[in-house]
Amino acid sequence: MFWYLVKRLLASAPTLIAVLTVVFVIVRIIPGDPALTVLGDQATPAALAALRTKLGIDKPLHLQYVDFMLSALQGDLGRSLVSGRPVINEVTAVLPHTLDLTISSLLLGSAIGIPLGIWAALRRNRLADYVIRIVSLIGLSFPVFVSGIFLLLVFALQYRIFPVIGTSDLANLGDRAWKLVLPTLTLGLVMVAYITRVTRSAMLQVLSEDYVRTARAKGVPARLVITRHALRNALIPVVTVVGLYLGINIGNSVLTEIVFNRPGLGKVIVTALNQRDYAMLQGLMVIYCFLIVVTNLLTDLTYGLIDPRVKQS
Amino acid sequence: MSRGFLGRLIDVFGANKTSWVGLVLFAAICVVALLAPWIAGSDPLEQSIIDKLQPPSATHWFGTDEFGRDVYARLVWGARISLIVSISAITIALVVGGTIGLVSGYIGGRFDMLVMQAMDVLLSFPALILGLIIVALLGPSLHNLVIAISLTALAPFARIARAPTLIVKERQFVEAGRALGYSHARIVFVHVLPNILAEILVMASLWMATAVRVEASLSFIGLGVRPPTPTWGGMIRDGFENILDAPWLSIYPGLAILTLIFSLNMLGDGLRDATDPKLRGE
Numbered sequence: 001m002f003w004y005l006v007k008r009l010l011a012s013a014p015t016l017i018a019v020l021t022v023v024f025v026i027v028r029i030i031p032g033d034p035a036l037t038v039l040g041d042q043a044t045p046a047a048l049a050a051l052r053t054k055l056g057i058d059k060p061l062h063l064q065y066v067d068f069m070l071s072a073l074q075g076d077l078g079r080s081l082v083s084g085r086p087v088i089n090e091v092t093a094v095l096p097h098t099l100d101l102t103i104s105s106l107l108l109g110s111a112i113g114i115p116l117g118i119w120a121a122l123r124r125n126r127l128a129d130y131v132i133r134i135v136s137l138i139g140l141s142f143p144v145f146v147s148g149i150f151l152l153l154v155f156a157l158q159y160r161i162f163p164v165i166g167t168s169d170l171a172n173l174g175d176r177a178w179k180l181v182l183p184t185l186t187l188g189l190v191m192v193a194y195i196t197r198v199t200r201s202a203m204l205q206v207l208s209e210d211y212v213r214t215a216r217a218k219g220v221p222a223r224l225v226i227t228r229h230a231l232r233n234a235l236i237p238v239v240t241v242v243g244l245y246l247g248i249n250i251g252n253s254v255l256t257e258i259v260f261n262r263p264g265l266g267k268v269i270v271t272a273l274n275q276r277d278y279a280m281l282q283g284l285m286v287i288y289c290f291l292i293v294v295t296n297l298l299t300d301l302t303y304g305l306i307d308p309r310v311k312q313s
Numbered sequence: 314m315s316r317g318f319l320g321r322l323i324d325v326f327g328a329n330k331t332s333w334v335g336l337v338l339f340a341a342i343c344v345v346a347l348l349a350p351w352i353a354g355s356d357p358l359e360q361s362i363i364d365k366l367q368p369p370s371a372t373h374w375f376g377t378d379e380f381g382r383d384v385y386a387r388l389v390w391g392a393r394i395s396l397i398v399s400i401s402a403i404t405i406a407l408v409v410g411g412t413i414g415l416v417s418g419y420i421g422g423r424f425d426m427l428v429m430q431a432m433d434v435l436l437s438f439p440a441l442i443l444g445l446i447i448v449a450l451l452g453p454s455l456h457n458l459v460i461a462i463s464l465t466a467l468a469p470f471a472r473i474a475r476a477p478t479l480i481v482k483e484r485q486f487v488e489a490g491r492a493l494g495y496s497h498a499r500i501v502f503v504h505v506l507p508n509i510l511a512e513i514l515v516m517a518s519l520w521m522a523t524a525v526r527v528e529a530s531l532s533f534i535g536l537g538v539r540p541p542t543p544t545w546g547g548m549i550r551d552g553f554e555n556i557l558d559a560p561w562l563s564i565y566p567g568l569a570i571l572t573l574i575f576s577l578n579m580l581g582d583g584l585r586d587a588t589d590p591k592l593r594g595e
Contacts, residue, residue, distance in 0.1 A: 018434045026446060137582060141575035143526045145533050146567040149553060153560055251439030255530055259553070269442065270534060273449040285446070289437045 008300050012293050017069075019289040024068050027282045028061070034278045038081045055081075055279070068282075077283030082275050087283030090268060096170055098264040101256060102249050104184040106242065109191025114238065116192070117199025118226065121207060132196060139193030144252045148186040148259035155182060165261045183260045187252060191245065198241040202234035209233070235306050243299030247292045332583025338576030346392035353386040357543045366559045375565045378548070379555055384562065387543035388569055394537075394544045395573060398455065399524035402462035407517050409463070410470025415509075417471065418478030419501050429475070432468040440465040444527050448536040455538050458531065462524050473516050477509040518581035522574045529570050545570050 035051040036043070052058040056067055071078070077087040120132040156164045168179040206212060207230055215229045216222075254266025265284065272280040345352065361381035369376045375384035417428040435443075447461035481487065482505060490500045531537050532546025533553075540547060545566040552562025 014430065015433055015437060018430065019437050022434055026450070029450070137578050138571075138575060141522065141571055141578050143529055143533075143570055143574070145530060145549065146570055149549065149556070149563050149567060153556065153564070157557065157560070247439050248441075251441035254441060254445070255533065258534065269445070273445065281446070285438070285442075288439060288442055292437050292439065 004304060005301065008297055012297060016289070016293055019293075020069060020072055020286060021065075023282055023285045023289070024065055026285070027278050028064075034081055034276075072286055077286055078279045080272075080280045081277045082280070087280055090280065091265065091283070091287055094263045094265060094268055097168075097262055098250070098253055098257075098266070100176065100180055101183050101187060101253050101262070101264065102246060104180055105187035105191050105249065106246065108184055108188035109195045110242070112188075113192045113195025114199050116196040117238075118203055118231065120196065120200040121203035122226070124204060129200075132200070136193040136196045139189050140197070142190065143255070144186055144190065145255040145259050147189055148183070148256055151182050151186055152259065167261060167263060179262075183256050183262060186256050186259070187249060190252070191249070194245055195238065195242060198238050199234065202237040203230060206230045206234045232306065236303060239299055239302045239306065243295055243302075246295045250288065250291055329583040329586060331579050331586070335576045335579025335581070335583060338572065339580055342392055342573050342576065343396060345389055346396050349389045349393055353383075353389040355383045355386045357382060357386040357390040358541050359383075366555065366562075368559070369561055376559065376561045378551060378559075378562055384548070384565055387548060388545070388565055391543040391545045391548060391566065392569070392573075394455070394542065395525050395528060395570070398458050398462065398528045398538075399521050401459045402524045402528075403466060403517055403521050405459065405463035406466035406470050406520065407513060410467040411474040411513055413467070414471035414474030414476075415478050415501055415505065418475035419482055419497070419505065421479070421482075425475075428471070432471050435464070435468040438465075440523070440527060441530055444531055445534065445536060448531055453531075453536045453539060458528060458537065461531075462527050465527065466520050466524065469520065470513065470516065474509060474513055477512060478505055481505050481508045515581055515584045518577055518584060522577035522581065525570065525574050525577065 033048075034055060034057060035048045039047055039051060049058070056064060059067070075088070077091075079086050080090055083090065116132055116136075120129045123129045152164065155161050162182045163179055165179075168176045170176060212225060212229050215225045220229070250265070253264060254270065256262070257264040257266040258270070265287070269281070269284050269288075271277075272284060359382060361377075364373070364377050364381035365379055367373055367377040367381075373383050373385065375388060378384055378387070413428060413432075417425045438446075443465050444461045447464060448457055451457040451460065478501075487500055487504060490504055495504075528537065529544075529546035529549075532544045533550045535550060537544050537547050548566040549563045549570075552559065552564075552566065555562055
């Protein structure tokens with residue numbers, strides 16, 4: 001397992017370096033002078049020059065690139081141009097909120113989506129299957145901010161069951177969970193729809209395999225055939241999709257955070273864009289991509305857990 | 314693939330009710346967008362402060378917004394933006410991405426590896442975040458939205474075109490073409506392309522749905538086509554600010570976006586079931 005992990009880590013290194021390069025290039029071609037953004041129109045040329053030196057943007061591009069790569073690889077993402085605080089601190093301050101949201105919606109999606117998908121596959125082409133398919137397609141069609149607003153209208157404004165604003169106190173677990181309900185439902189509904197559909201088609205494929213027929217023929221109880229023989233093999237594509245979707249979810253969390261006025265990575269990135277805080281943007285993009293690379297890695301590791309053949313190959 | 318692409322497409326629609334429903338819904342929205350000047354009833358930009366924030370009524374079917382503009386008229390005109398942005402973006406992504414995938418898969422070797430690595434890098438950015446940054450960088454306009462969304466969809470099209478190309482290029486008719494002295498371009502576009510067209514088109518309808526969603530999301534964040542041009546995402550953004558007094562401002566455009574995306578998903582889903590040999594007969 002250890003060597004498998006090392007091999008996978010090494011394999012994602014070129015992608016990570018390429019991603020960092022792209023981030024560097026993107027931030028450099030954004031129009032505008034960062035020093036001017038920070039100090040404003042009234043700044044003297046001397047002050048501007050001094051700040052440029054301090055930010056390291058007066059150096060030739062290739063040196064800036066080397067600086068950027070070296071510090072990024074050491075985990076130093078620079079300082080925000082606006083607040084002056086290290087990017088990594090700004091991020092770690094809100095990261096728990098974003099992780100709460102993505103992880104809880106993933107759990108909700110799996111807890112409902114996998115059983116629903118199995119059920120639809122077992123009831124293939126019957127009423128339950130059709131209903132599940134149509135409903136999940138509707139679920140997939142909801143843009144997150146639309147479902148978020150609808151949920152907000154019904155459960156927070158009409159019936160006042162849940163709070164309108166999702167900013168929570170991280171230390172107070174009850175408050176944290178309570179304010180997570182509507183945002184989780186918003187992101188989780190898409191997840192449920194997606195996981196249901198993938199589980200259904202993966203189960204359909206597995207259920208027609210010879211070994212499932214063999215298991216049934218030798219008298220294995222139906223429940224065991226489904227859980228032990230079919231589901232375990234059907235889970236690989238499900239995990240792939242969940243992994244892929246986590247990336248999308250990180251993007252979608254931007255919208256959820258806006259609708260429910262929650263702090264989080266998405267809010268930070270939108271603020272940075274509005275303030276033209278290049279240093280912040282650069283650091284945030286690195287973190288987003290890092291999260292995606294980690295997600296892919298976790299997905300691969302889960303394969304190893306589900307299917308021993310993956311580890312050996 | 315013996316019946317020809319068009320023949321099979323007709324079969325698909327004949328056999329698959331889901332794709333029919335999707336197609337009809339989508340066509341209906343397209344008709345609404347095309348006929349906007351005649352069916353909108355009033356000018357979507359005309360303000361009337363006395364009539365502001367009126368609930369739905371006989372004169373204003375879907376109510377009015379904070380400037381007293383007719384929500385129904387804005388909704389009808391807004392369909393145009395959604396459709397123009399998503400259709401243009403996906404067409405660009407399909408043509409450029411598809412060509413990259415085809416050529417890369419056909420050439421193979423180190424070139425293919427390099428191109429696919431580049432596509433992987435593009436895929437490492439969440440679509441919405443990538444769109445957000447590109448639009449913020451270029452400035453919000455119709456043109457730039459199209460560029461941003463097509464960039465986010467480029468890599469998936471390259472991948473979907475490449476995979477079957479790798480298989481098709483080993484087939485005998487391609488070798489025969491080469492033996493006959495056909496140019497590479499002719500082999501790729503005349504002989505390989507028709508064999509993978511079905512898969513690319515299914516993908517296109519599903520990605521259209523994503524494009525509509527990304528456009529609406531960017532407009533909702535405030536990075537869409539500039540106001541006062543009506544866009545569905547922008548209407549929800551304005552409506553969200555008045556959600557306590559006028560919930561209809563966000564509800565109707567929300568339902569419109571949902572219907573458009575749903576129709577495209579139905580269409581793509583039905584087409585995929587029918588064209589995917591593994592799922593056929595399901």
